[in-house]
Amino acid sequence: MIVIATIKEVAKEAGVSVATVSRVLNNKGYVNEDTRKRVMSSIEKLNYKPNAVARSLFKKKSKMIGLIVPDIKNPFFPELARAVEDVTNSEGYTLILCNSDDDFHKEQKYLDALKQKYVDGFIVVTSTLKAEHVEDHNIPLVALDRSIHPEIPAVYSNNYTGAKQATQYLLELGCRQIAHIRGPHHINNAEERYKGFTDVTKDQGLYDPKLVINGGYSIEKTIGVTSELLKKSPEIDGIFAGNDMMAIGVLKAAERLGLKVPEDLKIIGFDGIALCKTTSPEITTMAQPIYEMGTTAARMLLDFIEKKEVINTKQVFQVQLVERQSTRVSLKR
Amino acid sequence: MIVIATIKEVAKEAGVSVATVSRVLNNKGYVNEDTRKRVMSSIEKLNYKPNAVARSLFKKKSKMIGLIVPDIKNPFFPELARAVEDVTNSEGYTLILCNSDDDFHKEQKYLDALKQKYVDGFIVVTSTLKAEHVEDHNIPLVALDRSIHPEIPAVYSNNYTGAKQATQYLLELGCRQIAHIRGPHHINNAEERYKGFTDVTKDQGLYDPKLVINGGYSIEKTIGVTSELLKKSPEIDGIFAGNDMMAIGVLKAAERLGLKVPEDLKIIGFDGIALCKTTSPEITTMAQPIYEMGTTAARMLLDFIEKKEVINTKQVFQVQLVERQSTRVSLKR
DNA sequence: GTGAAAGCGCTAACAG
DNA sequence: CTGTTAGCGCTTTCAC
Numbered sequence: 001m002i003v004i005a006t007i008k009e010v011a012k013e014a015g016v017s018v019a020t021v022s023r024v025l026n027n028k029g030y031v032n033e034d035t036r037k038r039v040m041s042s043i044e045k046l047n048y049k050p051n052a053v054a055r056s057l058f059k060k061k062s063k064m065i066g067l068i069v070p071d072i073k074n075p076f077f078p079e080l081a082r083a084v085e086d087v088t089n090s091e092g093y094t095l096i097l098c099n100s101d102d103d104f105h106k107e108q109k110y111l112d113a114l115k116q117k118y119v120d121g122f123i124v125v126t127s128t129l130k131a132e133h134v135e136d137h138n139i140p141l142v143a144l145d146r147s148i149h150p151e152i153p154a155v156y157s158n159n160y161t162g163a164k165q166a167t168q169y170l171l172e173l174g175c176r177q178i179a180h181i182r183g184p185h186h187i188n189n190a191e192e193r194y195k196g197f198t199d200v201t202k203d204q205g206l207y208d209p210k211l212v213i214n215g216g217y218s219i220e221k222t223i224g225v226t227s228e229l230l231k232k233s234p235e236i237d238g239i240f241a242g243n244d245m246m247a248i249g250v251l252k253a254a255e256r257l258g259l260k261v262p263e264d265l266k267i268i269g270f271d272g273i274a275l276c277k278t279t280s281p282e283i284t285t286m287a288q289p290i291y292e293m294g295t296t297a298a299r300m301l302l303d304f305i306e307k308k309e310v311i312n313t314k315q316v317f318q319v320q321l322v323e324r325q326s327t328r329v330s331l332k333r
Numbered sequence: 334m335i336v337i338a339t340i341k342e343v344a345k346e347a348g349v350s351v352a353t354v355s356r357v358l359n360n361k362g363y364v365n366e367d368t369r370k371r372v373m374s375s376i377e378k379l380n381y382k383p384n385a386v387a388r389s390l391f392k393k394k395s396k397m398i399g400l401i402v403p404d405i406k407n408p409f410f411p412e413l414a415r416a417v418e419d420v421t422n423s424e425g426y427t428l429i430l431c432n433s434d435d436d437f438h439k440e441q442k443y444l445d446a447l448k449q450k451y452v453d454g455f456i457v458v459t460s461t462l463k464a465e466h467v468e469d470h471n472i473p474l475v476a477l478d479r480s481i482h483p484e485i486p487a488v489y490s491n492n493y494t495g496a497k498q499a500t501q502y503l504l505e506l507g508c509r510q511i512a513h514i515r516g517p518h519h520i521n522n523a524e525e526r527y528k529g530f531t532d533v534t535k536d537q538g539l540y541d542p543k544l545v546i547n548g549g550y551s552i553e554k555t556i557g558v559t560s561e562l563l564k565k566s567p568e569i570d571g572i573f574a575g576n577d578m579m580a581i582g583v584l585k586a587a588e589r590l591g592l593k594v595p596e597d598l599k600i601i602g603f604d605g606i607a608l609c610k611t612t613s614p615e616i617t618t619m620a621q622p623i624y625e626m627g628t629t630a631a632r633m634l635l636d637f638i639e640k641k642e643v644i645n646t647k648q649v650f651q652v653q654l655v656e657r658q659s660t661r662v663s664l665k666r
Numbered sequence: 667g668t669g670a671a672a673g674c675g676c677t678a679a680c681a682g
Numbered sequence: 683c684t685g686t687t688a689g690c691g692c693t694t695t696c697a698c
Binding site for chain 1: 674675676678
Binding site: 049050051052053054056057062064072073075078079081082085094095096097098099110112113114116117118219248251252255274275277278279280 | 382383384385386387389390395397405406408411412414415418427428429430431432443445446447449450451552581584585588607608610611612613
């Protein structure tokens with residue numbers, strides 16, 4: 001059983017006032033070197049740790065930041081969370097990771113609940129929160145992966161360009177019947193990727209609306225809809241999936257239909273999650289710099305919080321083609 | 334810009350004292366129905382939300398619980414976290430998910446940091462924390478997935494029996510040179526699984542220490558060591574991997590060596606994560622009831638916290654064989 | 667039934 | 683340089 005010491009007890013033990021203890025604790029204001037040492041040793045002796053809650057109450061800050069993601073089971077988000085956590089931890093903040101299921105009410109509930117706890121700021125991956133909701137909360141916030149509004153700081157990658165590159169890449173490989181498994185309509189980066197795809201295929205006179213279907217950013221759903229698609233349109237020779245999870249779904253669907261990848265069908269995903277390397281064939285993807293995006297968003301938020309300046313920054317990252325077996329016949333296979 | 338109302342303002346608005354407001358807020362003590370209604374409408378009108386921090390300071394509770402996991406990138410843990418989150422949320426608690434990297438100091442840091450914030454309790458997946466460390470903290474805690482000490486409440490599955498079943502299953506399929514990719518030595522469930530494996534193979538006179546190697550619960554490491562192993566001992570016809578991530582690693586290694594799974598080599602994993610269904614062939618595994626384990630641990634902790642009774646419960650779940658392509662030649666392949 | 671007041675543990679004027 | 687004191691917003695005796 002450990003007795004938790006308070007600042008008062010430290011003060012008594014050191015023979016000073018609580019104000020002095022507070023001063024040495026926060027390295028603020030003048031304090032004589034000798035008394036400072038005395039206080040320090042009392043702190044040590046009593047194993048005193050300042051009470052974070054009392055501090056929060058006064059300061060209206062908590063040294064906590066909230067990270068809201070739509071789906072913790074999609075490995076993209078744990079990878080992102082790790083990045084965020086690394087920088088928040090190193091700056092002495094505690095990260096609260098929340099799963100929203102892409103649900104507006106859950107997001108709002110988290111925002112409310114954490115604000116009650118004086119969370120210093122938020123990083124959110126959201127498609128349902130709009131500028132007005134965020135502004136309502138009046139708290140430092142940066143959007144990650146998906147932009148909320150031009151006026152709200154955000155970190156994301158160039159989804160449109162990446163999608164164009166992906167599509168172009170399939171073209172270069174000789175694909176002529178290219179399908180796109182797109183993400184949900186309400187998610188703006190899914191929309192961007194879709195647009196990148198159509199702009200390129202239209203440009204080449206290869207666009208066919210029947211070759212675009214919605215996989216809902218989910219493996220299961222994608223397996224279903226892609227199987228249908230491939231049965232109806234067996235001439236498809238390339239598929240650009242709107243994210244890596246769906247690319248895995250496409251791969252499973254192709255496999256079940258007895259299609260050879262990449263010989264019969266080439267597949268490219270988007271995101272660059274580690275999972276792409278666990279399938280067979282391994283999946284080619286447009287990789288986002290996930291870790292860097294996470295750390296950038298975290299730094300941006302902490303700057304915002306600590307300097308208190310109202311920033312309005314956007315950081316847009318470029319995605320990079322990572323070629324793997326799903327588009328390329330390797331010698332080994 | 335939203336102005337946050339305090340209990341004082343609500344009291345003034347309703348023409349009562351803060352004590353009365355507090356009473357209606359907490360449904361505690363007598364309060365006249367009429368004044369109660371008046372207070373309620375003032376609360377509504379001012380959009381008042383009680384300040385969680387002030388409340389924590391007084392109560393020494395925060396309605397937060399901490400969940401410490403070793404590796405958020407292993408999908409097993411997000412799945413577990415989702416389960417825990419579902420019950421903690423439904424009971425009005427905020428879950429703080431922490432990643433420890435299986436590192437003693439990070440675990441301790443989280444324990445300390447969150448205790449400063451009056452976190453109500455912890456659920457921990459740990460191999461490095463021992464009973465004395467936990468007791469030092471003197472806070473409700475339940476161990477999940479890995480037991481810490483007989484005296485500390487825990488939820489986990491029957492790793493030993495599951496491992497025996499897995500090994501026996503490979504035997505039944507006709508495997509005679511069975512290897513085991515084990516997890517780290519300091520992780521007790523890895524040890525149990527190893528023991529289950531050796532007990533069965535020894536019993537059959539098939540045990541060979543050269544066929545047991547350490548894959549460190551990681552895909553990458555497992556690919557390396559398994560490649561080595563398979564090159565040295567090409568006679569291996571079955572592999573029991575200590576978890577699903579390592580099973581994926583084994584699959585990759587086999588694939589790179591041109592081995593056919595399951596024809597040349599049968600593979601079985603342990604855990605039952607969704608990832609097993611994304612590979613090709615899909616991976617047979619001893620599935621733990623992940624969701625149920627998570628909810629059980631959460632309920633146990635909340636009971637502990639709310640009833641304040643010192644419990645000492647163990648919940649041991651049985652694992653279940655899920656047969657897939659990595660051990661069974663399906664007609665489709 | 668309701669209010670006044672003390673206090674949770676800490677910080678920040680304000681004096682001295 | 684250091685101590686006194688008034689809160690941060692809430693809960694809870696203890697009177698009335």
